Structure formats: C-alpha cells, structure tokens
Amino acid sequence: MRKLALRDEILLRVEKPARYIGNEVNAIVKENEKVDVRMAMCFPDVYEIGMSHLGIQILYDMFNSFEDVWCERVYSPWVDLDKIMREENIPLFGLESQEPIKDLDFLAITIQYEMCYTNILQVLELSQIPLIAKERTWEYPIVIGGGPCTYNPEPIAEFFDIFYIGEGETRYRELINIYKEARRKGVSRTEFLRRAAKVPGIYVPAFYQVEYKEDGTILAMKPTEKGIPEKIVKEIEMEVSDTYYPRKPVVPFIKVTQDRVVLEIQRGCIRGCRFCQAGQLYRPVRERDVEMLKKYAIDMLKNTGHEEISLSSLSSSDYSKLPELIDFLIEECRQRNINISLPSLRIDAFSLDVMSKVQDVKKSSLTFAPEAGSQRLRDVINKGLTESVILEGAAMAFKGGWTRVKLYFMLGLPTETEEDIRGIGDLCNKIASTFFETVPKEKRVNGKVQIVASTSFFIPKPFTPFQWAGMCTKDEFLDKAYITRTSIKEQLNQKSIKYNWHEADASVLEGVFARGDRKVSQVILKAYEKGCIFDAWSEYFNNDMWLEAFEECGVNIGFYTARERELEEVFPWDFLDCGVTKEFLKREWKKARNETVSPNCRMQCQGCGANRFAGGVCFEEKQM
C-alpha cells in the first residue's frame, strides 16, 4: 500500500481526513517508472468544492488516457491542515501518489472564480514552489492556469508560467510533446516556454510587456520577442460528441457539493444575456449527441454507483433533444432507484410535467431568474423573460401543487433606476397574488406560498457587452439592497416574501480582479502575506486586510470598478480573442443603452464572430 503523506497523528487531528488520503474508487494510480510526465490538476479550494467540478474530471480522464502521463489531483488544504503543514514544513502532495507536488512536471490550476486567487498562492507556497513565475527554475513544475478567469489572466499573470486559454480538450497533447522534447534535448526552461508560447491558445505572460498611459490605462501590450503571437485565440472543442469525457469519474468518500453523476449536455448558450460572461466565452453553442449522452449516463451510473444524476449546461431547456433524453433517464433511473436532479429549466408546461415526475412537488421549489425587476431593465440586459411568462409559469406550477418560488435578481445593473429596483418587490407581490388567485383556499397546502427573492450585486466581466460599464461602490450597493428590502416590505403580500442579499465587500473585490491589470497582482500577494485566504468563504474573508493591502500598494479600487470605460480604451484582456469580436460587444453595449433586445442565436444570427469556428449552432439548420 502507498505510504500516506501525512502521519496518523495529523490525519486524526484534522477535520475530515478523507480530504487528504486519495484512494477513492476510480482514482488513477500509475507506476512512476512507466510514465514520462507527471502532473497534478488543482482546484484551489477545499476538497468538497474541487471534487464537484466537472472540468477537472474531464481533464483528469483525458490526461490519464495518455499512456505516458500520470495526472493526480490536489486541492487547498483546509485551514487546520494548512497550519500544521506550515509548522512542520510538510510539502503539499498529490492525492494519488501522496508525493510532493514540487517534484512533478506540471501543476495545472483551474481558476473558476476570482475569490480563489489567494488560494492559488497558498497551493504554490505549501508546494514549496516560488510564488513568482520568474523565480522558478527547472527544479520546479511548470505552473499552468486554465478556466474562465484566465480570460483576464493579468491580475495573476506573475504567478503563472503558462495560461491555457479555452477548452482543455484540444492542445494539451501538443504541449506535453513539446515538453518531453525540451526535457530530452536539455533546453532551458525559458526556451521551453518560448516554444509553448507558439502553440495556439497558449499565453506565456513572461513574453509580453505592458505599457501604460499617464492616466493608468493601457497604452499597448506587446510581445517581447519576434515569433510570439500578438493575439491569442481561445481553444475550442468542436467535436463535443467525440471527445474526452469520463466514463469512470472518481467517487469521493465524503459528501461533496456535487455528489452525483454529471452529464454535460451541451456547451455554450444561445441567449446572449449581456451581463453573462459564460454566454460569450463558450460560443458557439455545441450540443452533444443524445445517443452518446444516453450511453455515458448508464456507464457513469454503473461505474460510480451514484444514486443521482444531473444534467449540466448553461441553459438546458435549449438542448434540442431534451425531451428524448429526459424520457430515457426517467425510465432507466426508475428501474435503478436513481434520482434525477434537473438543473433550472425554464418554467413551462413541459418542465413542470418533468419536474413533477422526478421530484417531490411539496418539497421542491421553482426557480426563476428574471435578474431585473422591470421589463425596461430586462430589455437592457437582454434577459428575454417577461412578466407574463413568469406569472403564467407560476400559475401553472401553483395548480400543480408547488408552493415555493425562488427568484434571482441582480442589483447595480447599468442604467438601473429606483423604479427598476422597486419592480422586484412588485413582481414578488404579483407572484404571491397569482397563488391566491389560482389556488382556492381549501386546496392550499400549508395555506400559504413562500417566495424567496435573492439579489446579488452586478459585477461587469471581460468579454461581455457590459465590460465598459461602471460598477457600483459598496455604499451604492447597500443603498440598493435597502431600497429592495423596503419595497418588499411595502407589498400587500409581504409576509409571503423573504429577501436575501449578497455581501457587498467581496463583490467589490471581485470587480477589481475581474477587470484588473498586472498592477493588481502585488495587492493579491500583499493580502496573502497578511493572511488572506479562502476569500470565497465568508467566515474567512477579511475585508479590512484587503483594504490595507490596496492602500499599502497604492492601488485605487475605484479605478478598476466604478469607472465607466471609453469605447477606445485598451483593456488588459484585449490581447485575447474569445471568439466574439469587440465590435459585436460594442454594438450590444449600445443596444443595451437603447433598451433594445437581441434575438437569440437560433432566431437570428447577431454576427458575434463565433461562426469562424465553423460549427455548432451557427451552422444548424434554422428552425422556424
């Protein structure tokens, strides 16, 4: 048996030792002598979060399907073990081999949200790898970043050797071959990085230089050498039905957030909501073949023993073969006593029928995401959900026995007025009235309806039509939450409505990182040195420490958040090309301010630029 990296005394002292022992069913253990390249895939958060992430499962499966590669997993040690590892100088280790990360060839970190940035530094430091990429020699692994946050990698550019921009299925084999060749020939680390920088989709920050204007904005970002591309186009897997997907996902021992089989039915979204980054980054929409999905569903259930399966996509209702797939799953899962967990579907007759088959209506709730309280503002953000659709859906659901409704909104959207905000309370009230109008008194289960409205604060993200928009300050956010709360309290049915709002401090910080430049990296480093870690966990998020770090580094938060950008401004992420053109985003930004909606990809092509990838929804036969 493998020797565990941590002594029994340590494992017995920490919370949930199962986070650190590996050994899970379907975890892959190879013989060191039989592989050429060893790597670890990291999700820089605690095990239960990291293990729930589909992307890592796909890439773990892909890397290990390469005979010459052994890929392990590593997550952020929780604060209790973090402390012990620092005290005892224990290097961070891969779960499978239990051997130090620092001895591997690659450390690949997926970066799913901005608030994990300090945890990236934690993983590097515990691994005993220099935090700053320029200080690393061949003695250390190549540190690669990937995932949605790498569409603006600049705030963390100093910490990474390489960023992989786009979907991981396409270029890693090539990169590994270049690595093997480089090591065989004994070339320098810099030379390897130079070769890597020429692979499509690969960004090596060390080969780019940024010049700033006097006002702090970017004058230009240029390669430092000839042969390094000026523009990096995202990588995309166009053959989504014939690519890597895990048939045997790792089965954790402890309960994790996503403790089920996850079936990714499609990538991308046709909707084009203007606040949504994923909706732009993953264009064009590519559906997986329904027969492939059926086969994988059965295989994955059989190989994991999970008791639940869930569909994953940005907008499952738009998957063209959804009824066929769901019918199949209902039938198969009934035989096996497997639960089906449906992602938030658009509420209509079809989805209500399906939901009533797979869940306990009395216990489950309906979810609507109007995102804004008024039709005017919903037009601005291009959220094609109207009040009548919501009310009709709610009425149908109430007749079907549902009594709980969840509503998601954003505060601080561009052009938002007090009237828009008050619309949130109005809408909630109308839904409650619909319940009382639809369901006769004698049929009301528990006699009442429960409406939960939640608001988050809008954060402009790169590569969205709102990338030019100003973001609210903390005080503005809190004022808006206050108006929302008051307006809900004024409603006739206010007793049926519960209101939750999101923390404002963390949103401001996320706003800085989302549109930050290289100057922000010193703040992240400073905050980490002060002790900031697990910032995504409210109990560990320490806003004062962050404010000190900004202060000490002389970096102005408002410059990155509150400022509305000129159309001509060069953004830190402009050297990346995510498939949609800046011209398209400008058009959408203009349309937003004119309160004009854009039809979705299936209704009418908006010329975003993603058709250059020659596939997906752009080349579907138009369905009328």
Next chain:
Amino acid sequence: MPEKMETQRYWKGIQDMKLRIKFAKFGAMRFIGHLDMMRYFQKAIRRAEIDIAYSEGFSPHQIMSFAAPLGVGLMSNGEYFDIEVRSYTTSRDMKNRLNRVMAPGIEVLNITLLEEHEKNAMASVAAASYSVRFRENYEPGFDWVSQSALFYRKSAIPVTKKTKKSEVSLDLKPAIYSMSAEIDEAGIPVMRLLVDASSSGNIKPSLVMETFLKENGEELSEFALIITRENTFTNIGTEEEPKLVPLDAVGKSF
C-alpha cells in the same frame, strides 16, 4: 445497457432475503468515518449490481443495517452489515462481485444468509475483540505485558466514563470478557481484548488501556494506540451465561 446478473445460479425467495456481509478495513480506509462507510457501501452495492431491496416511499433507500460503528483511525478484520436482497446467487459470486469494485483497503471476507428470525446486525452486537499495539515512540515505560495479568485479576476496575453530557462511574471488570498480552508473530507486544460492545454497555478499548496505564502511573497519550478490531460477536447464550460467537456464525453459506 447493463446486462442482468451474470450468474449461473439464481434464486429468488417468496420474500426478500437477509444477507450478512463481513468485511475488513485497513490502510487509508481507516480514515473513513462510519457514515461515509455506509455511503461507500451503498454505492459499491450499485456498482456490483447486487439486487438489493429498497424501502417504499418517494425517495427509496437501500435496506441496510450496520453492526457496530468503528472509530476513525481503527483497522478491522471483522466488520459486519446486513442487507435485504430480492434475489441472490452464491456467497462466492457475490463476494467476488463486491471485491471487484472495492477501494483499496476494504475487503469483503464472507457473505452468509440469515434466517428470517435473526435480529439485524446492529441489534445483534454483544461484544468485540481487539488487538491493541503501541505506536513507535509511544510505548509505556513499564513492563506492560506482564503487568496486564495483574490488572485483569483485580475484582473491580472502577472508572469514570465521559459522555457528551455527563460523567458516569462504572466498573470495567464485568465489561471485559478477556484480556491478555502477548508477543505477536512480528515480535511486537500486543494486548488482546474482548469487551462489551452492546448498545447499552459498549466499552472502547482505549478506555481499558487508559485505565491500565493510569493504574501503573502513566498517562495514555492521544495517538499512542494502534487498534484493530478483530471480530464482532453476538450472544447466542443467555444474559447470565453468555455464549459469544462471531456475527456471521448465525448465518449460513449459500
């Protein structure tokens, strides 16, 4: 599509049958707690395509009963749980099927068929046997192998047992069915214990060891012991004259 059970023989009773599964737990699996072990076996049973019976209701669950929870950090050569199945093949086939889908550190040792009247695993537990060794650098400073006989010969061993809410005074002596120290095959001193593990009188081996050390003027440190549960027993005698047999002795092979 998964095929039906790949079996040569296939029995189905008029009603669901109760099976008792014995397994060993070692290596990294020591750090998996009791509730997670239950979840682990629920998934393993699906992977092995055992035709387990489910409860009625909107969210049916597998009909399963575990014997005595094993503390985190302990190894075992004698853990048990019962399941109800709608059909079954042979002990050997089902054992193999489960062992093919186990994580390293869990091995299914035996599967027996229970008579309808047998109590479930949890209610059956009367006692458990343990081997206790000292971790390196944690050995006591006195000759504990020879002292252990003296300790066990005492007519009463009063202790205070701490529970979550209160402290209870009790006599350990009647709860220890046997206690002896010896040198194992590897030349390492080991304490063999057989103690009460019933729901009303469960005694942890660490409590016995702690009391033993205290008698000899030493403090038991938190991580000193390496404990293996060797087997779990049920009482087929009477309360006055217990006759302890392993939990699978009441079942039969099939």
